[in-house]
Amino acid sequence: MFSRFGLILLLLVVQVFILFGIFRWFEEFLPHILGGTTLFTFAIVVYLLNSRIDPTAKVTWLIVIMLLPVFGVLLFLYIQNNVGHRALKKKMGDMIRDTKGCIPQSEEVMEHLSGENEGVASLARYMQRSGCHPVYEKTDVAYFPLGEDMFQEMLRQLAQARHFIFMEYFIVDEGLMWGQILEILAQKAAEGVEVRVMYDGACEFALLPHDYPKRLKVLGIKCKAFAPVTPFISTHYNYRDHRKILVIDGHTAFTGGINLADEYVNHKNKFGHWKDTAVMLKGEAVRSFTLMFLQMWGIDEKGLDCGQYLSFPVQPAEDAGGYVIPYGDCPLDDDRVGERVYMDMLNRSVKCVHIMTPYLILDGEMETALKFAAERGVEVVLVLPGIPDKRIPYALAKTHYASLIESGVKIYEYTPGFVHAKVFVSDAREAVVGTINLDYRSLYHHFECAAYFYGTGCIAGIEADFGSVLEKCRQVTMETVRSEKCLVRLTGCLMKAAAPLM
Known part of the structure; x- marks a missing residue:
């Protein structure tokens, strides 16, 4: 209902009524109206075929324009011209550009990787070009084959936090999992640990009270929702924050598919057994997840202070072999x-x-x-x-x-x-x-x-x-x-x- 798809359905209904009215009130001008509409639609179709849009999306837009000769074109122009989210795009672009050098790539590490596998090194160079995503050595990685495995380790790591805890999740839902995590976060905030929690605005719309950030503020926790949803007005509804990041003191990070809700740890059975996975990183690669969190947190902030958080001492995992590249993907640029x-x-x-x-x-x-x-x-x-x-x-x-x-x-x-x-x-x-x-x-x-x-x-x-x-x-x-x-x-x-x- 609140997506572009919902907007298209609404416009289809509106167009039916408007066209019906046009046919009734302007019957004598009908040939002129149909001719103008046809020329206008033809021009947009030619433009669409020569655009850089994904070929599959082109087919979709052609169908939309065919069904909605006038409003389909207006919707296409509205979406393609980024109406309503240019400020978000500019802010994110400026932030990525300004923070691109925050974590310099180690030339020694890149040389090691090039010597082992030039194909992977080429991929690493592409990821570094798309943002601040260096390749690291000396990072220990633990893999969790189930959400409940990750959850227990997450609780242990949170309890050891001394300086800061950053959490960014698509879904936060009250229940056993979030309740136990929140208890530790409140305790850590009382001890003077800086705690920040960020979740997607769609989660706020569906699962949490609108004033939830104020409720957590009482516990000493900084909290915000990314892009709260406003039905039919929120112009960047599709651009949701689907990421899952937990960073502790700059030396430990978690990511994977697991959100903070009971079905992800099989405490609640919604669709049979829930199979999910996650990883925990310990070592230098954690800095990239710290930066990714700060970039998202800073979208609606006046300034972004990365230095103090990226400079926390990180103990290299000397015995860890291989290479790690944490990376993010932003929908507001041309890099998929x-x-x-x-x-x-x-x-x-x-x-x-x-x-x-x-x-x-x-x-x-x-x-x-x-x-x-x-x-x-x-x-x-x-x-x-x-x-x-x-x-x-x-x-x-x-x-x-x-x-x-x-x-x-x-x-x-x-x-x-x-x-x-x-x-x-x-x-x-x-x-x-x-x-x-x-x-x-x-x-x-x-x-x-x-x-x-x-x-x-x-x-x-x-x-x-x-x-x-x-x-x-x-x-x-x-x-x-x-x-x-x-x-x-x-x-x-x-x-x-x-x-x-x-």
């Missing part, structure tokens, strides 16, 4: 970092790529990359939910099944419940764990974050976890695709044209 990292891993893969994702709503480029890897002989395996949390994304995912399977991609569905993990592993030597789904919202419309690993000890654990999950899955075949319920297939086919707007 999340998608390009995934595609680079697919294109460089030799033996296998193993993926866990809750949603599969692909643009043409990503679908081609998955198919091409499989057609080259790479074992490409996708694990998706067996029990969906949302019916339309579930139906949309199934529209890709036949094409992927025909190219040799293996698809499995997790029979015990819902997979919310966002995991990529390539050739058992590089991996990504973070918040980035394989859908339009994550790849185009959300602020996201993740950690890329090459040659780190955690990768063996990620692969082992993937293997254990696979044992609990059913494989999707062409026979099961053809036997899918007609309603699911119809829903997917009808909604696919609107997918880039949802």
Whole structure:
């Protein structure tokens, strides 16, 4: 209702009434009106075909303009000209530019990586170009195959905080998980630890009271919501903060798919067993997550003081092998970092790529990359939910099944419940764990974050976890695709044209 899709439906209804009125009141000028509308629409279509928009989104916009000859064009111009969120785009662009040198890239580390794998070094250079995302050595990584595993370690680490705690999550929901975390945060704030909590405005709209930041302020906790939702007026509704970041004293960080709500730790059963993953970093790479948090926190602040938080002493994990690159993805620039990292891993893969994702709503480029890897002989395996949390994304995912399977991609569905993990592993030597789904919202419309690993000890654990999950899955075949319920297939086919707007 409150997305661009909802706005389109509203405009469709409005247009029907307006056009009906025009036909009634201006019958004698009808040929002129239709002629002007046709020329106007034709000009916009030519412009659209020559624009830099993703080809799949072009098809969607062509359908919108076809259905809404006048208001579809106005909506397209409204969206493409960034009406209403230019200030946000400028603020974020200025902040990324001003903080790009806050964490300099170690030339020695880059030389080591280039000597080991020039392909990965090229990817690292791209990520550094897109923002302040250096590659690090000497960072210890722990992988958590379930939310409840991460939760217990998170409580232990929070209890040890001495200087500051930064938390940025898409969802915060009152219950057992958040209750235990909040108890520690309040205790730490009373001890003089600086505590900041940030959650997305959609969460505030759906789950938390509007005055929740004031309630936490009473406990000594600084709290804010990113981009609170205003129905039909919030012009950057699609640009949600989907990231999950916890930083403690600048030396420990958590990220992954796990939000702060009871279903993520299987205390509440909503869609069967909830399969999610996370990682904990200890060492120099944590500085990047500290900076990412401060950048988001500073969007509506007058100034951004990074120095004191980035200068906290961090003990290098001398025994930790491999390389770590924490990175973020901003929807307000032209770099689709999340998608390009995934595609680079697919294109460089030799033996296998193993993926866990809750949603599969692909643009043409990503679908081609998955198919091409499989057609080259790479074992490409996708694990998706067996029990969906949302019916339309579930139906949309199934529209890709036949094409992927025909190219040799293996698809499995997790029979015990819902997979919310966002995991990529390539050739058992590089991996990504973070918040980035394989859908339009994550790849185009959300602020996201993740950690890329090459040659780190955690990768063996990620692969082992993937293997254990696979044992609990059913494989999707062409026979099961053809036997899918007609309603699911119809829903997917009808909604696919609107997918880039949802």
